[in-house]
Amino acid sequence: ETGVTQTPRHLVMGMTNKKSLKCEQHLGHNAMYWYKQSAKKPLELMFVYSLEERVENNSVPSRFSPECPNSSHLFLHLHTLQPEDSALYLCASSQDQGWPRFFGPGTRLTVL
């Protein structure tokens, strides 16, 4: 399997639930990213990891918690989300930290 994969592809959760989004890349890249894509808004960078260390956190609320256990996997842990957090969450990777080269298909999240 190659490229960037994300699971689940769709997720519906209540505001009190805890869930996690998973991203996997099989490209041997050292940097991974989480982006949020809301309707009618530009893509927003949430987190960047380089060599498993968080190098950027763009003022994201603490109800979003990233985890990068190794260079191939990236998680986004979600808890007590708000309806306005409903969006497409995209994972991406690149050889080195800089700009994202390959994107996953995204997780469509709906918060009720």
Next chain:
Amino acid sequence: AQKVTQAQTEISVVEKEDVTLDCVYETRDTTYYLFWYKQPPSGELVFLIRRNSFDEQNEISGRYSWNFQKSTSSFNFTITASQVVDSAVYFCALASGYSTLTFGKGTMLLVSP
């Protein structure tokens, strides 16, 4: 501050027509990079091109071409002889040095048979 403007929210064309997607950017940096990505209905963004600020040569790749003009701070994208498979949302983006990408809001292109 950096900014990318894609004034066209949605464009509809008929197959085989040529179409140009506009992108205007703002940055105070002299060294920067410009990008185009395609997002088909499946969701993942597909990288199309990266161009640095010192290279103003136009680029052609098959039916795709890009026109970079520093004088007007524009980096426009033209699809020649459009096809239904070109239907997607197209994003222009800007990065300076090691800064993160600033994306435009995207232009949705609908190509009908």
